[in-house]
């Protein structure tokens with residue numbers, strides 16, 4: 420008998436588990452869009468929001484900013500999510516009284532204050548989870564497909580493509596900047612899809628192939644389609660144009 424009750428109760432909680440995505444859709448999405456390419460957003464903010472006439476920053480902007488600005492980035496995801504939950508709880512109670520904005524200077528004065536939105540404890544917890552994870556979800560949705568190194572080796576051989584390993588560590592600001600501003604932008608995505616196969620490696624826990632020594636992060640390691648020749652290793656962030664130039668120069672090296 421006891422067992423039956425326990426199972427029933429477990430079913431009950433699962434049934435009522437709150438989905439952050441749903442909460443966001445019903446309570447936040449009327450003002451906050453999910454994703455708009457960063458280059459478009461940049462121009463929009465230069466024009467004081469007159470192109471897109473957004474009601475509020477996008478969820479993508481909020482996700483990256485929360486990860487960057489709230490709590491300790493070097494904690495594991497669960498630790499930082501907890502800090503984000505605390506911050507959101509306070510913020511949502513009275514958004515206009517928010518003493519420390521997470522938004523960058525260039526959006527100040529573009530939007531008015533956010534009105535307060537009623538959410539319960541479970542909903543804030545679910546929101547913190549969803550908003551934290553959204554940056555990565557957005558990357559997967561809008562970026563180029565990623566492969567494991569083994570898969571990449573096969574594809575590179577079959578299709579004559581160059582392997583590019585993007586080396587990151589989870590709390591590296593430059594990595595987040597590069598992902599958000601460069602790696603998902605349409606021109607970069609097209610160039611990568613055409614001639615490259617992308618592998619992402621967390622350099623805190625994963626090794627590089629071919630005995631390559633890791634550089635600082637973010638860093639990019641290019642390997643020829645034979646899977647044996649190291650074509651280039653570079654460290655740091657760059658603009659879309661600089662990254663496209665890098666891809667071009669690696670392609671020329673591969674031909675030699």
Ligand code: HEC
Nearest residue numbers: 446447450474475476481519520521522530531532533536
């Ligand atoms: C009626 C429109 C509206 C709704 C609904 C709304 N927001 Fe906002 N939100 C805004 C505006 C406008 C801003 C920008 C405020 C500013 O520039 O100071 C904003 C800013 C924010 C910020 C950044 C605050 C800062 O300055 O640090 C967060 C985080 C945020 N919203 C989360 C949410 C969440 C979570 C929900 C749903 C529970 C939500 N918003 C619902 C309009 C809205």
